[in-house]
Amino acid sequence: MTRVALVQLCATDDPGRNAELLRDAAGAAVAGGARLIATPEVTNCISGSRSHQSAVLRPEDEDIVVAEARALAARHGVEILLGSVAVTTGDADGRFANRSILIDDRGGIVARYDKIHMFDVEIDATETYRESSAYRPGERAVLAPSVAGLLGMTICYDLRFPHLYRALAQAGAMVLSVPAAFSPVTGASHWEVLLRARAIETGCYVIAPAQCGTHPTTRGRVRRSYGHSLAVAPWGEVIARMGDAPGIAFAEIDLEAVADARRRVPSLAGDRRFSPPEGLS
Numbered sequence: 001m002t003r004v005a006l007v008q009l010c011a012t013d014d015p016g017r018n019a020e021l022l023r024d025a026a027g028a029a030v031a032g033g034a035r036l037i038a039t040p041e042v043t044n045c046i047s048g049s050r051s052h053q054s055a056v057l058r059p060e061d062e063d064i065v066v067a068e069a070r071a072l073a074a075r076h077g078v079e080i081l082l083g084s085v086a087v088t089t090g091d092a093d094g095r096f097a098n099r100s101i102l103i104d105d106r107g108g109i110v111a112r113y114d115k116i117h118m119f120d121v122e123i124d125a126t127e128t129y130r131e132s133s134a135y136r137p138g139e140r141a142v143l144a145p146s147v148a149g150l151l152g153m154t155i156c157y158d159l160r161f162p163h164l165y166r167a168l169a170q171a172g173a174m175v176l177s178v179p180a181a182f183s184p185v186t187g188a189s190h191w192e193v194l195l196r197a198r199a200i201e202t203g204c205y206v207i208a209p210a211q212c213g214t215h216p217t218t219r220g221r222v223r224r225s226y227g228h229s230l231a232v233a234p235w236g237e238v239i240a241r242m243g244d245a246p247g248i249a250f251a252e253i254d255l256e257a258v259a260d261a262r263r264r265v266p267s268l269a270g271d272r273r274f275s276p277p278e279g280l281s
């Protein structure tokens with residue numbers, strides 16, 4: 001059994017302030033017995049302003065939240081999954097990477113995953129997002145060894161692309177991470193259902209730490225996030241759930257439950273080939 005802490009944050013657009021929020025949360029998570037601490041998408045900076053991001057974001061090796069997380073992991077002897085950090089890439093078009101980073105209990109970086117699916121959607125008249133204008137999408141799925149089991153790393157909007165999760169699980173993932181800054185509108189309708197579906201389809205644990213609330217920002221449009229961090233067991237039951245406020249939730253991960261769920265329903269190994277759908281022409 002491994003205890004995981006899900007950190008729910010209301011991050012700001014100031015990386016220095018967010019590093020303090022991370023330090024406080026990590027202290028509470030360690031006091032609660034966590035061996036792996038998982039944080040939300042854009043733990044280092046959440047902003048509605050590309051120019052603000054350009055002013056404060058740094059390359060990964062100069063990011064203050066990455067440095068803080070590595071120091072905390074080494075100090076406390078725990079693994080930290082930074083759900084994501086927004087970092088500069090040096091690309092000519094100035095786009096950032098939305099990067100999930102797994103840090104081991106000595107502060108070393110074990111794995112990096114750049115978000116593949118960009119959130120380019122118009123939810124309604126007041127809420128539109130064009131993530132691909134600020135971020136360069138990744139192209140590789142990533143599995144990483146964690147103290148809780150082999151981890152399939154994903155981010156937020158990836159959640160809507162089930163073949164990614166199936167590929168990760170078929171490659172050996174036992175735990176899937178879905179750090180998020182979900183929209184309140186889509187969150188209310190889709191968040192829990194999609195997370196539970198991914199757990200059931202793959203027979204994996206799903207851990208989904210989220211951003212919440214109205215984010216304090218100095219410029220650009222206001223950002224709000226759905227919150228409701230969730231952890232789901234391989235059979236589909238919710239084992240940790242948060243509300244609208246920042247805080248921590250704990251989940252126990254028992255890899256026996258992965259084997260058990262897959263024994264009872266072996267659908268992960270039941271793929272069959274089929275020809276493409278035949279349409280009317």
Ligand SMILES: O=C(O)CNC(=O)[C@H](CS)NC(=O)CCC(=O)C(=O)O
Pocket residue numbers: 041042045046047086098119129130131156157160181182183186187
């Ligand atoms: O903006 C940044 O700096 C970091 N990126 C995000 O917060 C992204 C894009 S705006 N949010 C999502 O993917 C939410 C997905 C979602 O809400 C859904 O699938 O319904």
